[in-house]
Amino acid sequence: MNPDEIAADLTKRYPEISAHLASIRASISEEALGFPLDRILLALLIFGVFVLLRRPIRFVILASATRLAGLTFKDFHDDVADALKGPAGLLPIVFGAFLAFEVVRIEEQGPVAAISQHVVISLLIVAAYWALFGLVEPLTNQLKPYSGGLSQSLLDWINRALKSFVVFFGAAAILQQWGVKIGPLLAGMGIAGAAVALGAQALFSNLIAGVLILVEKRFQYGDWVKVDGVVDGTVEYIGFRSTRVRNFDDTVVQVPNSDFSDKAVTNYSQMRRRRIYWTVGVTYSTTVDQLKEIRDGIETYILTSGDFVSPERASTFVRIDSFGGSSINIMVYCFTKTTNWGEWLAAKERLAYKMMDIVFGAGSSFAFPSTSLYVESLPEGRPDLFLPPDEDGKPRIEEAGDNAPPASNKPLGNATAPGKAGPDDGGEGSGPAN
Incomplete structure (x- = not known):
């Protein structure tokens, strides 16, 4: 029996199948x-x-x-x-x-x-x-x-x-x-x-400034830049309108490009070397031979330590510079080979240790600001004594007598003459400045 005969036989026996097929054909032929x-x-x-x-x-x-x-x-x-x-x-x-x-x-x-x-x-x-x-x-x-x-x-x-x-x-x-x-x-x-x-002049100004920054290569990604009164940090991104800078406290600043175009930009990452510029004060009791020994010792360390650039490549000076109010000042001017901030700090620290050994080894000491006070005369007799107030809060004064010793014309306390080092000298000197 062929398939057509089977379908005809099923249709006769089950007429509902024929109705379902007719419904499917009608629904397919409909439109949506x-x-x-x-x-x-x-x-x-x-x-x-x-x-x-x-x-x-x-x-x-x-x-x-x-x-x-x-x-x-x-x-x-x-x-x-x-x-x-x-x-x-x-x-x-x-x-x-x-x-x-x-x-x-x-x-x-x-x-x-x-x-x-x-x-x-x-x-x-x-x-x-x-x-x-x-x-x-x-x-x-x-x-x-x-x-x-x-x-x-x-x-x-x-x-x-x-x-x-x-x-x-x-x-x-x-x-x-x-x-x-x-x-x-x-x-x-x-x-x-x-x-x-007319209302977007700042936008176009920042856009042009961004182009100039890139063309002139004022700074690149990762550079440490500083604009006085604006920002001091590391460049992370240079955009069409602004530049993203991360400060050293890990905060982020979006700086308009015009600020980098109109103001002076200091790019610390383009340093070839880093400078140390100190003024170190020693006491006035230091002799000329001691000063020469200190100066020569500091200079020898700078030339031989390997941390610093040679005088042929960068200015290097260790000289007796001036006479201050409380010290003889020695100028130390040199450059480190490294520009890395951490390595630079370590080099400064080693120089400071060596300078202390040289100064104390020469028999001298660091000076600190001091003032001497001289009293020409004291009042005759014993001065009035001001005592604590009584229970009612009234001040108490004990009048001076006539049996006080006379005043002597000498300095009070442990003071010395101007420019002379007192017995307590040798304290902290003028701090390193960079």
Whole structure:
């Protein structure tokens, strides 16, 4: 018995099956939103299949594209693959949407045909400009060895500018596809931009200042910069409008680029060496031979320790500089080889230890500010005594008698003549200053 005979026999025995089949055929032939339901279901099925096959199709597209491009550098290959992963994954969806619209479309020139064309072409434009957007950074990274004096911060700025242009032209292409005229729109934006520019002068000033910072290489990422009254820290990011600087207390400051353009910027990271400039005071009791011994000892240590730059490369001085109010001042002027702050502090510390050994070893000591007070005469007799107040709070005064010893013309306490070191000298000298 063939299948037709079996179906006829089942229909005779079970008439309800025939009714159900007729109902299914009628429902499929009905329309939804003006389209046959069977076509809508078929279009959704086709689109769903391409969505499910998006990953394997994307893999085939990427493998073919990289092979045709002849990409042999692994890093570049990986960067390009990552950049094209999103656009390549969009292509199967575009193709699925195209086939789905073709299945649904009945008329060649109807509204569905126009809308489907705009949607498919717009998705293709998105995929193309998305790919360009992702390829900007890998391509500029490949230009680094051939970029000459271009810094990383300038390359990053070029990256952002190119990406902005890609986004702008991509949006313009999509608008043009949907019938929006770009020319009149840009003209209108130009008229409105003149009014906006009057209120956005600071924005354009910061933008131009950012370009000048990058072109002139005033600082780079990681540089320690200081602008008096503005910021003192490490540069983390240079943007179109502002620069992000991290202070040494780990706070972040967004500084407008114009502040770096209009004010003096000190870039400590561009130091070739770090300076030590101290004024060390010794007591006036120090002899000339002791001063020479101290000066020669400090100079010998600076020349032989290995921490400091030689006098042929940088100014180095150890000299008796001046006579202060309480000390003979020795100037120590030299530069360390390292510019690292921690290593510089360690070199200063070793120099301070050695200077103390040299000064004390020469039999001298460090001076400190002191003042001598002389009293020419004292009142005759014993002065009145001011006693604590009584219980009522009234002051008590004991009148002076006539049996006090006469005043002597000598200094009070342990004072000495001006410029002379007292017996307690040898305390803390003038602190190191840098």
